[in-house]
Amino acid sequence: MDPPLHDVYRRMLIPEFSVRRIREMRPAIQEIVDRLLDDMLEQGTSADLVETFGLAVPSLVICRLLGVPYADRDFFQSRTRRMVGAAPEAPQDSMNAAMEIWHYLDGLITEAEREPGDNLVGRLVTARRESGELSHDALVGMTFLLLVAGHETTANMIPLGVLSLLRDPGQLAGLRADPGGWPLAVEELLRFHSIVDWIAFDRVATEDMKIGGQAVRAGEGLFVLGASANRDPRAFERPDELDLRRGARNHVAFGYGVHQCLGQNLARAELEIAYRTLFERIPGMRVVGEVEELPFKYGGPIFGLHALPVAW
Ligand code: HEM
Numbered sequence: 001m002d003p004p005l006h007d008v009y010r011r012m013l014i015p016e017f018s019v020r021r022i023r024e025m026r027p028a029i030q031e032i033v034d035r036l037l038d039d040m041l042e043q044g045t046s047a048d049l050v051e052t053f054g055l056a057v058p059s060l061v062i063c064r065l066l067g068v069p070y071a072d073r074d075f076f077q078s079r080t081r082r083m084v085g086a087a088p089e090a091p092q093d094s095m096n097a098a099m100e101i102w103h104y105l106d107g108l109i110t111e112a113e114r115e116p117g118d119n120l121v122g123r124l125v126t127a128r129r130e131s132g133e134l135s136h137d138a139l140v141g142m143t144f145l146l147l148v149a150g151h152e153t154t155a156n157m158i159p160l161g162v163l164s165l166l167r168d169p170g171q172l173a174g175l176r177a178d179p180g181g182w183p184l185a186v187e188e189l190l191r192f193h194s195i196v197d198w199i200a201f202d203r204v205a206t207e208d209m210k211i212g213g214q215a216v217r218a219g220e221g222l223f224v225l226g227a228s229a230n231r232d233p234r235a236f237e238r239p240d241e242l243d244l245r246r247g248a249r250n251h252v253a254f255g256y257g258v259h260q261c262l263g264q265n266l267a268r269a270e271l272e273i274a275y276r277t278l279f280e281r282i283p284g285m286r287v288v289g290e291v292e293e294l295p296f297k298y299g300g301p302i303f304g305l306h307a308l309p310v311a312w
Pocket of ligand 1: 010145147149150153157195196201202252254255256258259260261263266
């Protein structure tokens with residue numbers, strides 16, 4: 001979607017992702033992370049971190065954000081897991097789960113139209129009534145976009161970051177000694193992994209232009225390789241090295257320009273709380289098996305791991 005309509009929608013959502021609003025959400029995120037780790041520890045001494053933690057954290061955070069009632073969380077979580085985690089050979093399963101979520105959100109919004117709660121959906125419904133700018137279907141579409149954009153990204157970033165940290169005990173020890181270093185570490189993990197690559201940045205030129213000396217004609221497609229920018233030696237020294245104290249905030253892991261990630265403050269808070277709490281509570285965690293044999297998601301739109309077996 002392009003401006004000016006894009007601006008109208010985006011402006012409605014900006015206050016929901018402000019630094020202040022996300023700061024207010026931190027205790028709720030901490031509670032979600034703590035509960036999931038309680039469950040994991042109760043279950044035994046090993047787990048698949050993708051299933052039990054990576055997928056669960058963003059799913060429950062989004063439930064909270066959208067005001068999904070507690071009783072519906074299992075339904076919501078299982079469908080989001082199927083939508084995001086379906087095997088590549090069974091795309092229909094993912095489509096079916098997406099349809100079920102769409103219907104669910106449709107119902108959630110109808111409910112909020114009757115009685116708007118004090119959450120993102122409630123506030124949007126109220127704003128829509130006041131301004132008349134947003135149709136019911138547009139609202140369903142918007143919440144669905146938030147769910148997809150905020151779920152798969154964070155769900156992949158959590159296990160990948162954990163893996164990187166487990167493979168680098170020296171830097172992990174540094175973070176344990178100085179937990180104030182976590183925000184910088186999160187930025188570097190985002191840069192280093194650049195999980196959202198060309199699929200998010202694909203564009204069609206609306207007019208003739210020149211980019212980096214290259215002529216692009218109106219109507220031509222562009223694939224901007226975000227990961228390549230994030231490993232550009234002109235922008236970052238030793239770009240292929242994970243340096244958790246690098247402090248480089250000029251990465252493009254959240255995109256650039258008018259579509260830059262709306263949920264980046266939330267993503268940063270989720271990642272920081274998830275990594276810090278996990279390593280505080282399970283200091284002896286280790287990867288089970290050979291890293292080279294882990295099932296990485298090559299070829300998918302967003303990089304990540306299908307599974308990360310860990311033990312402690
Ligand atoms: C590690 C986590 C995340 C990463 C790496 C990430 C990355 C990105 C990127 C690269 C874009 C730009 C796409 C483009 O230019 O076309 C984007 C857009 C977006 N992201 Fe995120 N994202 C993350 C988490 C989240 C979260 C938690 C939410 C909200 C719940 C969210 C909501 C959005 C939305 C709504 C857009 C579209 C913005 C627009 O078009 O104006 N993202 N994200």
